[in-house]
Amino acid sequence: MTAASGSTLPQPPARLPDRPGARIAVVGAGPVGVGLVERLLANAPVLAPGRALEIVLVDPFPPGAGRVWRTGQSPLMRMNSPARDVTLFPDESVECAGPVRPGPALDAWAAATAAGELPPVADERLRDDVPPVGPRSFAPRRLQGAYLTWFLHQLAGQAPPGVRVFAHAGRATALERRADGRQLIRTADGAGLPADAVVLALGHVDARPSGRDAELAAFAAENGLLHLPPGYAADLDLSAVPAGADVVVRGLGLAFFDFM
Numbered sequence: 001m002t003a004a005s006g007s008t009l010p011q012p013p014a015r016l017p018d019r020p021g022a023r024i025a026v027v028g029a030g031p032v033g034v035g036l037v038e039r040l041l042a043n044a045p046v047l048a049p050g051r052a053l054e055i056v057l058v059d060p061f062p063p064g065a066g067r068v069w070r071t072g073q074s075p076l077m078r079m080n081s082p083a084r085d086v087t088l089f090p091d092e093s094v095e096c097a098g099p100v101r102p103g104p105a106l107d108a109w110a111a112a113t114a115a116g117e118l119p120p121v122a123d124e125r126l127r128d129d130v131p132p133v134g135p136r137s138f139a140p141r142r143l144q145g146a147y148l149t150w151f152l153h154q155l156a157g158q159a160p161p162g163v164r165v166f167a168h169a170g171r172a173t174a175l176e177r178r179a180d181g182r183q184l185i186r187t188a189d190g191a192g193l194p195a196d197a198v199v200l201a202l203g204h205v206d207a208r209p210s211g212r213d214a215e216l217a218a219f220a221a222e223n224g225l226l227h228l229p230p231g232y233a234a235d236l237d238l239s240a241v242p243a244g245a246d247v248v249v250r251g252l253g254l255a256f257f258d259f260m
């Protein structure tokens with residue numbers, strides 16, 4: 001294998017395909033959005049053989065990895081699932097419509113990648129993450145991002161005739177119904193992306209501090225203290241915390257370990 005995994009998907013055409021062709025936009029390109037693409041591709045030849053179908057993933061983060069699993073994050077951010085339990089391939093244990101295609105879980109993908117049986121990960125910074133991953137490993141999240149990216153690209157590369165997968169980088173800000181009954185996704189850059197159907201697969205969305213968090217933020221502001229609201233640990237700026245300072249972390253879940 002020579003080509004590295006992780007190539008980018010093409011941008012969608014400006015025009016919708018002529019009917020009876022259709023475009024389905026999936027807003028959110030994390031595991032749920034990508035899993036939906038897998039089911040659409042598996043079912044398209046059964047339900048709409050030969051019909052032109054465009055599938056567009058919309059996300060400001062790279063499609064496949066998305067926000068949680070993006071490959072640019074620190075390797076200290078780890079999964080809390082062992083690698084043997086992590087897969088995007090449905091098997092006979094999954095209740096779903098359409099044919100199932102088996103494939104490697106994260107541990108088997110890492111072993112095959114390390115052995116050169118699958119393409120190397122595109123981002124060279126991640127290549128040292130691959131060989132240590134075994135069935136019981138809690139892999140770096142960024143490596144899971146590389147696995148998801150590989151999954152999506154090999155899926156798109158094997159799309160049935162007439163079906164194509166695109167990516168549109170951007171954050172959706174509104175969804176409108178056009179005069180012709182089709183949908184229009186507005187994105188933060190002001191662009192509009194038309195589609196026949198839109199699926200929202202947004203994961204956990206950010207929330208403004210409320211209740212107890214708002215009280216704590218106000219108390220900190222009044223007393224010259226620092227309060228960081230709940231959020232993705234990998235996204236929060238901790239540079240304002242002085243070295244050696246006493247810190248209270250509320251909650252003892254995965255985010256606690258990220259902060260520690």
Ligand SMILES: Cc1cc2nc3c(=O)[nH]c(=O)nc-3n(C[C@H](O)[C@H](O)[C@H](O)COP(=O)(O)OP(=O)(O)OC[C@H]3O[C@@H](n4cnc5c(N)ncnc54)[C@H](O)[C@@H]3O)c2cc1C
Nearest residue numbers: 028029030031032059066067068079080081171172202203
């Ligand atoms: C820090 C962290 C660690 C985790 N670790 C594990 C683990 O080890 N094992 C496990 O099983 N689960 C873990 N999870 C749970 C995780 O949420 C799921 O595994 C999985 O990522 C959920 O997939 P999803 O596609 O629903 O959401 P996400 O992975 O969050 O993907 C949603 C995507 O939607 C995009 N999006 C949101 N709003 C918009 C918008 N307006 N416009 C365009 N795109 C948008 C986001 O950018 C994101 O890429 C973890 C979650 C977090 C937050």
